[in-house]
Amino acid sequence: MTAHKTVPREEWLAARTALLESEKEHTRMGDELAQQRRELPWVPVEKRYTLQTADGSKTLPELFDGHSQLLIYHFMFGPSYEAGCPVNSSIADSFDSLTPHLKARDVTLIAVSGAPIDKLSAYRKRMGWRFNWASSYERDFNTDLGFSSSLEQTRGAIEPILDQLPPVAFRNAKVSGTDIYGYLTELFGFSAFTLEDGTVYQTYSTTGRGVEFLMPYYAFLDRAPKGRDEDEGWQLWIRRHDEYERA
Secondary structure, eight states, X not given: OOSSOOOOHHHHHHHHHHHHHHXXXXXXXXXXXXXXXXTSOOEEOOSOOEEEETTEEEETGGGGTTOSEEEEEEOOOOTTOSSOOHHHHHHHTTHHHHHHXXXXXXXXXXXXXXXXXXXXXXXXXXXXOOSOEEEOTTSSHHHHTTSBOOHHHHHHHHGGGGGGSOHHHHHHHHHTTSOHHHHTTBOOEEEEEEEETTEEEEEEEEOGGGGGGGOHHHHHHTTSTTTTOOTTSTTTXXXXXXXXXXX
């Protein structure tokens, strides 16, 4: 016998209808936020950035790949890592399926990380991904945008708050083949750019829970009976897709 409240279907339908009004309001608020994002002022990217890809060196405009809009996921895979962060990997699993639809709307989606391109390419092969993955190794791009830092800078920032970090940070560091300081030389995030008349402009950026739109499994779990069911084990259940035990 379930401990959860149960009711006749007529009463359930009434409760579901009431919830639907809140869901509709949430959707309308999402539409308003999307409009506010589009109305943000743009900032010109004045520095000439060059990143490494599997196809060689590419300037930032070249990474647009013929489109006028570029979306970048800042993937946590730093120079000291031996493998990509498992949570970031779970996010990247959806990129290949999104690519044709985004290209149809004049948008290119890529990932950028601080590790050397050879490491990124090898890991991409392991994961079976095809999306373009650029390396900012020994370049300023990720650092200037606030998603990479030196080991010394990271250690100085992290040591005072080491005991406040969630357990998943230490787990992710270990399974990525580095320590907590090497792990946090990279941060995750999402940035948007546009290219007009030869000038690149940054139009948007987010991190933290702002990237949950890239984690579709959470939207599914939020509608499942047990929800995310994480409690104190926030994100500790997330694995690389080839590391889950067979159900």
